Amino acid sequence: MSAANDQHGITDATRAELREIAARYPQARSGLLPMLHLVQSVEGRVTPEGIQACADILGLTEAEVSGVATFYTMYKRRPVGDYLVGVCTNTLCAVMGGDAIFDRLKEHLEVGNDETTADGSITLEHVECNAACDYAPVVMVNWEFVDNQTPQSAVELVDDLRNGVERHSTRGPRLCTWREAERVLAGFPDGLADEGPSAGPASLVGLSIAHENDWKAPSGD
Amino acid sequence: MTETQGTLTPVLTANWADDRSWTLSSYAARGGYDALDKALGMSPDEVITMVKDSGLRGRGGAGFPTGMKWSFIPQDNPNPKYLVVNADESEPGTCKDIPLMMASPHTLVEGVIISSYAIRANRAFIYVRGEVLHVVRRLQAAVAEAYAAGHLGTDIHGSGYDLDLVIHAGAGAYICGEETALLDSLEGRRGQPRLRPPFPAVAGLYASPTVINNAESIASVPSIVANGAEWFAGMGTEKSNGFGIFSLSGHVNRPGQYEAPLGITLRQLLELAGGVRVAPTGQARELKFWTPGGSSTPLFTAEHLDVPLDFESVGAAGSMLGTRALQIFDETVCVVRAVLRWTEFYKHESCGKCTPCREGTWWLVQVLTRLEKGQGSPEDLDLLLDQCDNILGRSFCALGDGATSPITSSIKYFRDEYLAHLEQGGCPFDPARSTLFEEAMA
Numbered sequence: 001m002s003a004a005n006d007q008h009g010i011t012d013a014t015r016a017e018l019r020e021i022a023a024r025y026p027q028a029r030s031g032l033l034p035m036l037h038l039v040q041s042v043e044g045r046v047t048p049e050g051i052q053a054c055a056d057i058l059g060l061t062e063a064e065v066s067g068v069a070t071f072y073t074m075y076k077r078r079p080v081g082d083y084l085v086g087v088c089t090n091t092l093c094a095v096m097g098g099d100a101i102f103d104r105l106k107e108h109l110e111v112g113n114d115e116t117t118a119d120g121s122i123t124l125e126h127v128e129c130n131a132a133c134d135y136a137p138v139v140m141v142n143w144e145f146v147d148n149q150t151p152q153s154a155v156e157l158v159d160d161l162r163n164g165v166e167r168h169s170t171r172g173p174r175l176c177t178w179r180e181a182e183r184v185l186a187g188f189p190d191g192l193a194d195e196g197p198s199a200g201p202a203s204l205v206g207l208s209i210a211h212e213n214d215w216k217a218p219s220g221d
Numbered sequence: 222m223t224e225t226q227g228t229l230t231p232v233l234t235a236n237w238a239d240d241r242s243w244t245l246s247s248y249a250a251r252g253g254y255d256a257l258d259k260a261l262g263m264s265p266d267e268v269i270t271m272v273k274d275s276g277l278r279g280r281g282g283a284g285f286p287t288g289m290k291w292s293f294i295p296q297d298n299p300n301p302k303y304l305v306v307n308a309d310e311s312e313p314g315t316c317k318d319i320p321l322m323m324a325s326p327h328t329l330v331e332g333v334i335i336s337s338y339a340i341r342a343n344r345a346f347i348y349v350r351g352e353v354l355h356v357v358r359r360l361q362a363a364v365a366e367a368y369a370a371g372h373l374g375t376d377i378h379g380s381g382y383d384l385d386l387v388i389h390a391g392a393g394a395y396i397c398g399e400e401t402a403l404l405d406s407l408e409g410r411r412g413q414p415r416l417r418p419p420f421p422a423v424a425g426l427y428a429s430p431t432v433i434n435n436a437e438s439i440a441s442v443p444s445i446v447a448n449g450a451e452w453f454a455g456m457g458t459e460k461s462n463g464f465g466i467f468s469l470s471g472h473v474n475r476p477g478q479y480e481a482p483l484g485i486t487l488r489q490l491l492e493l494a495g496g497v498r499v500a501p502t503g504q505a506r507e508l509k510f511w512t513p514g515g516s517s518t519p520l521f522t523a524e525h526l527d528v529p530l531d532f533e534s535v536g537a538a539g540s541m542l543g544t545r546a547l548q549i550f551d552e553t554v555c556v557v558r559a560v561l562r563w564t565e566f567y568k569h570e571s572c573g574k575c576t577p578c579r580e581g582t583w584w585l586v587q588v589l590t591r592l593e594k595g596q597g598s599p600e601d602l603d604l605l606l607d608q609c610d611n612i613l614g615r616s617f618c619a620l621g622d623g624a625t626s627p628i629t630s631s632i633k634y635f636r637d638e639y640l641a642h643l644e645q646g647g648c649p650f651d652p653a654r655s656t657l658f659e660e661a662m663a
Contacts, residue, residue: 024387026301026344027427032409033392037351058409071411073393074351090313091516091562092471092548097656128395128566129313130352133470133548134477137657143354150658171323172355181354184361185390193362196355198242203320205477207234209493215227217464218455220448
């Protein structure tokens with residue numbers, strides 16, 4: 001059931017895609033961050049094999065690649081579940097309810113921060129500000145926005161995800177798996193850009209007030 | 222140009238409610254990419270002059286004049302020139318670039334093409350934080366559409382000008398919002414800031430002349446080219462020209478994005494936003510503290526409601542305009558809890574390069590934690606201020622400086638609240654009262 005334990009290994013096809021990423025840039029090393037995203041999509045985490053493959057392609061040592069991989073929060077050294085659920089506990093979200101949501105999810109899923117449920121479906125972590133403060137408290141699932149959450153709605157969300165019930169981001173498509181998300185971040189589009197609305201309600205508040213009052217910027221040249 | 226200007230002035234946000242606003246056809250229906258034609262009919266230097274004359278200042282926090290930044294690119298340098306867009310929006314409270322790129326990625330892409338043309342770059346990058354999957358999708362799709370329509374690639378609009386644009390997703394590091402750390406990250410390294418000089422304009426990406434601008438700054442360029450420098454300069458205040466997106470969050474009735482001329486006040490914005498939220502009991506609640514431009518800008522209180530939100534006025538009142546990230550906290554919020562949480566963030570995000578920030582943020586968390594638990598002593602407040610004094614101005618980049626802002630400003634305005642924690646042996650506030658669902662929790 002779990003994709004997290006189902007490792008495919010770095011194949012020739014993966015190496016070809018890693019080289020394709022490096023070729024997007026004037027200097028190949030610039031591709032390292034998206035290459036590590038691709039490694040995660042294939043391996044479910046940053047593995048020694050993935051590090052080796054990146055190092056080989058870029059002419060770096062494994063230590064140099066590891067040094068980069070360990071710097072960034074999104075790169076995981078332990079297997080991630082199908083769904084990476086991140087609760088924002090930076091100040092504003094925390095105060096608005098993020099702390100209560102995170103506590104409730106830890107209790108409900110019986111895991112701590114940065115831990116995965118026994119069935120391999122959910123990895124829970126707290127995240128820093130994800131630039132959606134007008135939708136606080138915010139929960140991220142595989143880096144998709146799930147806005148305006150409560151402890152109860154967050155429990156329903158993770159239960160649905162574990163039970164295979166289809167769930168959508170509040171401002172995006174049906175939630176994909178973490179590995180699928182990592183592939184998009186590596187620069188391989190999944191064709192879902194046209195899903196979801198242009199903007200959530202909070203993004204449009206000022207615009208609608210301007211319309212109601214017929215407020216505009218001056219006309220130009 | 223003589224008609225009166227509204228309290229709100231949607232320009233960047235104007236098309237966000239349009240059907241499928243993120244698509245090229247929707248953007249083009251409003252005249253999208255016409256500004257690019259106009260720019261390509263001008264010389265690159267004329268475009269730079271126009272942006273200079275508009276008075277556009279960086280929308281990423283620092284407020285440096287955008288056109289001036291462009292003019293620093295040494296055109297006699299034989300290396301290729303690069304444009305890099307900083308879309309690593311991560312400053313706590315800041316949430317403007319993400320909705321912009323989700324709703325109207327073509328505004329940014331058109332801005333990238335015009336700006337690259339002005340500085341004679343044939344390669345551009347949008348460095349977007351990795352934690353916003355759907356925004357990455359929309360940017361990727363917009364770039365693909367722009368290539369297919371001939372807005373990107375070779376001989377753009379028959380002008381002979383070539384440009385390639387890559388969408389580059391980061392991997393979770395607040396420090397990469399610092400422009401030189403972003404460049405190191407874009408080169409495939411740990412995101413740590415560089416010593417300046419040399420500045421990126423001289424030795425940036427791959428040690429080549431590089432302009433790095435915030436996403437909202439670049440997105441503002443097409444409207445300036447389309448409507449003229451005077452149009453832009455006619456909005457805002459004398460030294461802070463134009464409009465900007467103000468992001469209201471927290472304890473307000475209608476949180477969200479409000480695009481207005483610089484110089485609007487929080488009192489005006491709060492009125493539009495329906496005021497500070499009311500308690501479930503129907504009781505009015507009071508504004509306690511707020512950030513004018515993200516957590517790295519010193520806190521304001523109710524006494525600052527009428528400070529014009531422009532670079533000069535906010536600075537004169539003791540804070541910074543930053544990214545216009547207005548986080549509103551009402552009377553139910555413990556300022557010590559809020560400040561401790563921000564400080565934990567800075568500790569986590571410190572890149573480790575310099576000692577004052579790496580060690581200093583760690584010690585700040587130690588002292589604040591015991592104060593929050595009511596276990597410290599009144600002298601700890603002086604210790605905190607002394608630690609801040611050893612970080613501010615002594616760190617390698619602005620992250621360390623920013624870490625001290627919430628601490629020093631909160632001690633300035635709320636010293637008694639820190640002391641109350643010591644007197645009561647713990648936090649005197651009930652965190653449940655601050656939540657959005659306090660009724661359900663009670």
